[in-house]
Amino acid sequence: MAFGACLPPAYAEYGLALGAASFLAGLPRTYRTAWRPFLSPIGLCILAFVLWSLLSISWASDKNAAWNEWGKLRFAFVPFILWPSIDRRMTILAATLVGIACAQLAQLVHAAGVALNIPALTYPLAGNRVGWAIDELGAGDPDRNGGWWHPLIAGSMFLAACAIHLSAAMLSDVRDRALSGLRAHWPALAASGAALLAGVSVVATGSRGAILALSATILALFVARFALRRRGNRRTTLIVLAVTLVLGGGSLVTMGDRLARRFELARADVSRAIEEKNFTTDNGARLLMAWWAIEAVGERPVTGVGVGSYEAWTRAHVTRQGIDPASRRFFQHAHNALLHIAATTGLVGASLVLTLLAGSITFGVRIGLNATRQSRATAPARTVGASSTADSNALALLAHAYRFSPPAALASLAFVSVFDPVHYNTTTAFVLWLLIGLCPPWLPARRSTAATLADQDS
Secondary structure, three states: OOOHHHOOHHHHHHHHHHHHHHHHHOHHHHOOOOOHHHHOHHHHHHHHHHHHHHHHHHHOOOHHHHHHHHHHHHHHHHHHHHHHHHHHHHHHHHHHHHHHHHHHHHHHHHHHHHHOOOHHHOOOHHHOOOOOOEOOOOOEOOOOOOOOOOHHHHHHHHHHHHHHHHHHHHOOOOOOOOOOHHHHHHHHHHHHHHHHHHHHHHHHHOOHHHHHHHHHHHHHHHHHHHHOOOOOOHHHHHHHHHHHHHHHHHHHHHHHHHHHHHHHHHHHHHHHHHHOOOOOOHHHHHHHHHHHHHHHHHHOOOOOOOOOOHHHHHHHHHHHOOOOHHHOOOOOOOOOHHHHHHHHHHHHHHHHHHHHHHHHHHHHHHHHHHHHHHHHHHOOOOOOOOHHHHHHHHHHHHHHHOOOHHHHHHHHHHHHOOOOOOOOOHHHHHHHHHHHHOOOOOOOOOOOOOOOHHHOOO
């Protein structure tokens, strides 16, 4: 299921279906504990938000759109589906990273196709709109490359992957005691290299929101490193700083022109919106959409205008103001996750979502801290011996290095949600709820004494 979440949207649903089928098939042996996530603090928040959103349909002005948007909350049940396998949370996270890596490969293939003028290598494939490197008119945008995703969605997905790897590099104190010197820090080195590749993918999408969120994520992880008092070797810190500098410098050298064009376009759009009251541009329209969401909250602060009714309310709102709707651009959402949720489900819905997000990140960090305390007493040194034992210990070290990654990825999606409705789009919503599922309030007892550090996160 985790791998399927990272496929093109048309195929991601199969991943959800397979996960649900697996959950139902396993009920005969898991029914004694399957109820626990529903009564956990996170589970109760999820159920409350889903039911409140369902209730809001009763006062929504556009019933068809309301049912369609409420249907997007099908991914909210992913945390419950994951529960029977939660003791393998690091394996689930690894499957997610493999799926995103495949998307990065698709991005690379598309870039090669554009550079070499080979249409067969560019998206959409075989006439199907699998990829979104083209605009509505069918003309390619050379400044954006999302692979098989829309560049906006791709930016958020690659950002989450970068946060996962970067947190392993920055917050890890894992050291391979069978090695010496810099080689002993190979988990941090491997994570840093993967973070660098994911960061390049973020920049290549041309998604300005994701690029800004990446900067915020890096800053937040540096703060977290000192807050958690990570006592890792200074070499690890230098490695991460080097990766950050290489990412920034390399992006400016290889993609500086396209980045300049993307941010210059945003500046020009915002200037036209402020000076000329022109809200028909891409970024000008987003400013107005955010303001409309704030006005919707002011009009109906408790209940909101109803799930799925944001666009209908904005059209009616503009008409009531005596403005020709043809002079404005409208969309199904406010291009800001929290403002959209507040506008449609009121402060009640927004409070539930903020509680859910803050709780998930807190529980995820707590799992990582518990794993740290246990590893000090139980983590074995990697010894030279049978290759299978060495490989097992190596995987355990690598998995342990990623113990803070799920909450870090959640935080990165929270940053980018200012620009991208991550709860609304199919792909990002799937991964968002999957990451929430990987940060449960508690974990079941280990079922095997042979479990590795990846299973000691309880």
